[in-house]
Structure formats: structure tokens, C-alpha cells
Amino acid sequence: MINVSKPYLPPIDEYNKYLQRIWENNWITNHGPLVTELERKLEDYLEVKHVHFISNCTTGLQIAINAAEVSDEVITSAFSHVATINALLWTNCTPVFVDIDPKSLCIDTSAIEAAITDKTTAILVTHVYGNPCDVKRIEEIAGTYNLKVIYDGAHAFGVKIDGRSVFNYGDVTAVSFHATKLYHSVEGGAIITNDDHLAQKCRLMSNFGISQNTPEMLGINGKNTEFHAAMGLCNLPKVPDFIAKQRLLSEAYKKQLSRFGLRYQEIAANIDYNYSYFPVIFPSEAALLSVKEVLEENAIYPRRYFYPSYNDLPYYKSAYCPVSEDISKRVLCLPLYYELSVDEVKLIAGIIVSKTNALKRVRSYSISSI
Numbered sequence: 001m002i003n004v005s006k007p008y009l010p011p012i013d014e015y016n017k018y019l020q021r022i023w024e025n026n027w028i029t030n031h032g033p034l035v036t037e038l039e040r041k042l043e044d045y046l047e048v049k050h051v052h053f054i055s056n057c058t059t060g061l062q063i064a065i066n067a068a069e070v071s072d073e074v075i076t077s078a079f080s081h082v083a084t085i086n087a088l089l090w091t092n093c094t095p096v097f098v099d100i101d102p103k104s105l106c107i108d109t110s111a112i113e114a115a116i117t118d119k120t121t122a123i124l125v126t127h128v129y130g131n132p133c134d135v136k137r138i139e140e141i142a143g144t145y146n147l148k149v150i151y152d153g154a155h156a157f158g159v160k161i162d163g164r165s166v167f168n169y170g171d172v173t174a175v176s177f178h179a180t181k182l183y184h185s186v187e188g189g190a191i192i193t194n195d196d197h198l199a200q201k202c203r204l205m206s207n208f209g210i211s212q213n214t215p216e217m218l219g220i221n222g223k224n225t226e227f228h229a230a231m232g233l234c235n236l237p238k239v240p241d242f243i244a245k246q247r248l249l250s251e252a253y254k255k256q257l258s259r260f261g262l263r264y265q266e267i268a269a270n271i272d273y274n275y276s277y278f279p280v281i282f283p284s285e286a287a288l289l290s291v292k293e294v295l296e297e298n299a300i301y302p303r304r305y306f307y308p309s310y311n312d313l314p315y316y317k318s319a320y321c322p323v324s325e326d327i328s329k330r331v332l333c334l335p336l337y338y339e340l341s342v343d344e345v346k347l348i349a350g351i352i353v354s355k356t357n358a359l360k361r362v363r364s365y366s367i368s369s370i
């Protein structure tokens with residue numbers, strides 16, 4: 001069986017060394033020494049000012065929204081994990097959907113200004129599959145209309161723009177270290193910002209708003225444990241290997257799948273990409289479904305991600321987003337993870353190629369027989 005992703009588990013001896021330290025410290029949660037060590041190492045690795053390790057990205061988004069005093073209408077896109085939209089709804093904000101750019105799959109910045117009203121307080125958008133949004137244009141718009149900018153950077157660990165971490169943009173970014181992401185700490189995430197005041201506020205808010213045993217502001221529990229930090233510390237040195245391997249596998253897919261009319265997300269030349277996902281865009285939903293079916297018959301499980309487009313949730317319906325709806329019907333993430341082999345990629349691509357050829361034969365047969 002091949003799943004869309006497979007969490008990397010470090011050699012158990014490596015994890016045991018950290019467990020040993022947890023037992024020696026006799027400290028298991030509430031911002032212990034391993035959490036602190038992980039935060040410092042992440043700050044160095046990412047070259048950002050403040051990394052605050054938290055329980056998960058979703059809570060991180062909610063804390064960031066409250067810390068940045070975002071309320072009312074927030075510009076976002078419907079082509080993301082439902083957690084992005086849920087974080088806004090959970091904090092009583094109103095998501096205002098702007099469609100995506102069909103090439104980058106991130107928010108279409110040319111459509112943002114038309115969606116801004118006097119109730120808009122922020123732009124909260126996702127670096128989709130790790131491909132950065134047009135951060136410079138978003139910064140300009142935010143400057144003109146005095147809006148906060150929060151990024152959902154769940155997919156963007158290790159991504160750089162002009163050689164600098166993508167997490168340097170916006171007021172604050174929430175990142176996910178969930179088991180299915182490129183870099184994981186089982187469950188977990190981080191709030192990242194270069195703003196000292198915001199960093200301090202996010203820290204307090206994720207600890208019930210308590211400072212020196214006294215509640216100072218409204219908070220929640222967003223803390224993470226020494227055990228999760230231990231997994232994060234084990235996996236961090238491997239990130240360059242994860243990226244290099246997933247790059248190799250992505251290139252192997254592209255080589256095998258060339259000439260088949262599939263389209264890919266376009267990533268600009270100034271981006272150091274992290275190869276966290278391998279999304280392919282089929283010419284039609286029918287083509288996607290038939291390929292998905294034949295892969296599943298072979299115990300290969302790709303994922304429709306993101307599907308559906310979230311402008312039409314059962315609990316929140318909003319504007320029509322034609323590009324987001326169209327892409328979400330046609331995009332499929334193929335298996336991609338560190339321990340996948342090039343031979344497995346060839347196998348998966350081979351199944352897709354033969355199915356696509358068979359579909360083409362059926363189609364030309366039916367056309368020529370009319």
C-alpha cells in the first residue's frame with residue numbers, strides 16, 4: 001500500500017536520547033528545556049526572530065488572529081485546508097473569499113482590492129502547497145488599506161523567497177508540524193513573527209493569557225510538550241534531506257508524466273521550493289476520477305487536496321470562486337514522502353500513463369465512430 005504521505009520516524013535510538021533528557025530534567029510540558037531548544041534551533045534554521053512552538057497550526061492561527069486584533073471581515077481564499085477558514089469563523093471573523101490565480105494556486109492579488117470594505121481588517125492567506133503568495137503585492141495592499149497580514153504557512157517550512165525564509169513576510173505566520181507535513185513533531189506547529197510585541201502577546205495567549213501566575217489577557221491553551229519537541233529536534237537536521245529527496249521524486253514524476261497534458265502549479269524562479277507536495281492538475285474531473293480509481297485498485301492512495309473549494313461549506317456559504325472550484329475538482333496530490341522510492345514513482349506514473357492512454361483510445365474510438 002502506498003499512501004499520499006508517510007510520516008518519517010527517526011531511528012528509535014535518536015528519540016531515546018531525548019527521552020533520557022526528559023527523564024533527567026523531570027519536566028514534561030509547560031515550556032520546558034527541549035521546547036526552548038527547539039525554538040532556538042528553528043529560529044536559527046529559518047533565520048527569523050521569534051518562533052513559538054505550539055500545539056498545532058489551527059490553534060496558532062486563532063492565537064495570531066486574536067493577538068493581531070483582527071476582527072470583522074478578513075480577505076482569504078477558498079482553496080486551502082478547511083482549518084484556515086475554520087480559524088476565522090472560530091474567532092468570529094467573516095471570511096471574504098477572493099479567487100485564486102490559476103497558475104500559482106495562491107490568492108489572486110489583482111482581485112483583493114475589489115473585496116476590501118470599511119470592515120476589512122486583515123488578509124489571511126495560505127502559501128498553497130508551499131508556493132508563496134505574491135507577498136510583495138499583499139504587503140503593498142495591506143499598507144495602502146492599513147490591514148494586518150497573517151499567513152497560513154502550514155505547507156511552507158523551508159521555503160525561501162530570494163534566499164530568505166517566506167516566514168519573514170506578513171505580521172505573523174502560523175506553521176504546521178503535523179505528521180503529514182514535510183517536517184513534523186507528530187502534532188505541533190509554530191507561530192512565527194519578527195514583531196517583538198506580537199511575539200510576546202502570542203506567547204501569553206497560548207498559555208491561558210497568564211503572566212507570572214496572573215491572567216493578563218484572554219488566552220487559550222496552545223502549549224506543546226517536551227515529547228513533541230523531542231520529535232521536532234530529531235527531525236530538524238533531516239529537513240535538507242527531506243527536501244532533496246522529495247525534489248528528486250518530483251522530478252522523476254515530471255519526467256515520467258511528460259507528454260500527458262497534465263498541468264502543474266507554477267513556481268517562480270526566485271523561490272527555493274520545499275517539494276512538500278506533488279499536485280497534478282488533470283484536464284477534467286472525469287480524468288482525475290478514473291486515474292484515482294485505477295490507482296486505488298493498485299493500493300495507491302493519492303489525495304484530492306484541496307477538495308472541495310471551501311466557499312461552499314455546510315456551515316458557511318459565500319461568494320462563487322470559479323477558479324478555486326474548477327481547480328479543486330481537477331487537482332490530485334500524488335504520493336510524495338521521504339521514504340518513497342524512484343521505482344515506486346515510476347510504478348505510479350506508469351499506471352497513470354497507461355490509464356490516460358486507454359482513455360485517449362476510448363475517446364478517439366468514440367469520435368471516429370460517430
Ligand SMILES: *Cc1c(COP(=O)(O)O)cnc(C)c1O
Nearest residue numbers: 056057058081083154176178189
Ligand atoms: C495541515 C494544515 C493546517 C492545519 O494544521 P494543524 O497543525 O493540523 O492544525 C492548516 N492549514 C493548512 C493549509 C494545512 O495544510
